[in-house]
Amino acid sequence: MVVLNKIYTRTGDKGDTALGNGNRVAKYDPRVNAYGTVDELNATVGMARLHAEGDVDAMLSAIQNDLFDLGADLCRPDMDKDAEAEYPPLRMADSQVERLETEIDALNANLDPLRSFILPGGSELAAYLHLCRTVARRAERLAVELATAEPTNPAAVKYLNRLSDWFFVAARVANNNGKDDVLWVPGANR
Template sequence: MVVLSKIYTRTGDKGDTALGNGDRVAKHSARVSAYGTSDELNCFVGVARLEAEEDMDAALSRIQNDLFDLGADLCSPDMDKDAGAEYPPLRMVQSQVDRLEAEIDAMNANLEPLRSFILPGGSRLAAHLHVCRTVARRAERLATELACDEAINPVAVTYLNRLSDWFFVAARIANENGTKDVLWVPGANR
């Protein structure tokens, strides 16, 4: 269990921070950018939850917990040392991706197929979920950039990819099962 009795430590005052394994890196490093963006996404999910009810709120709550798992995964380098570690780092697992896919399939079953791209918006909840979708895509881009230089858990990238799809479908659900989606009209304002 984590115990935080003192919030400021002064250890990062010169622009570096500690990773999950204790290594110190620049606060602007690719790894910190990746897990920092997953934390930012978690905050936007919290804002979306202010508009969500019942099943949607419960699903968003699960996602928030997963995003903390994701941050813990991304802040812990040394994938090759996981097996021998006294306290192996928390890693994203396939069942978390599978749950998202099952939820996407269940939500999508209630929707008419899209015949146009949709604009972010509609209901307040849908607008918040579209923000979550785009921040998830940014977190995914940062994670894939990190993976070019350092080993990361591939399931973390898969989770982010699927999560952005989840937010897209959930936004359609929030728009009265897609009936209130705002459709893109190409060239409408020429």
């Protein structure tokens, strides 16, 4: 159970922070950059939800919860010691990736194939979902960078990769099922 009765601790005043296993690292550590960007993404999803409703809002709600799971996973190094831990660390599961894939397929079912790249925008919801997509891609790049330096849960990286695709397709749905997508016109302003 999480209990937060005091918000400031002063323990990070010298530029370091505690990971999920208690180890202290610099606040610019690759692991902190990865889960910090996941937190930023979650806040961006919250902004998108201000414009969402129905099934899309429900899916975004589930994604926000997943992003907390993902942050918990990324903040806990030493995957090889998971079995020894007093409390098993929360790790992303392939089932979360599979749920995104199922949702992408359902959202994409009524969209015409793209014949051009699209510009981020259109409706307010679509614009926010495109912002979510770009932050998700940054979080993915940081998670991949982390995974090259130390063991990282492969499902965490897969989830971020699939999530940016989810945001792209959901943005098209938010643009009147793609009918209001803003198409890129190569060289239009030469």
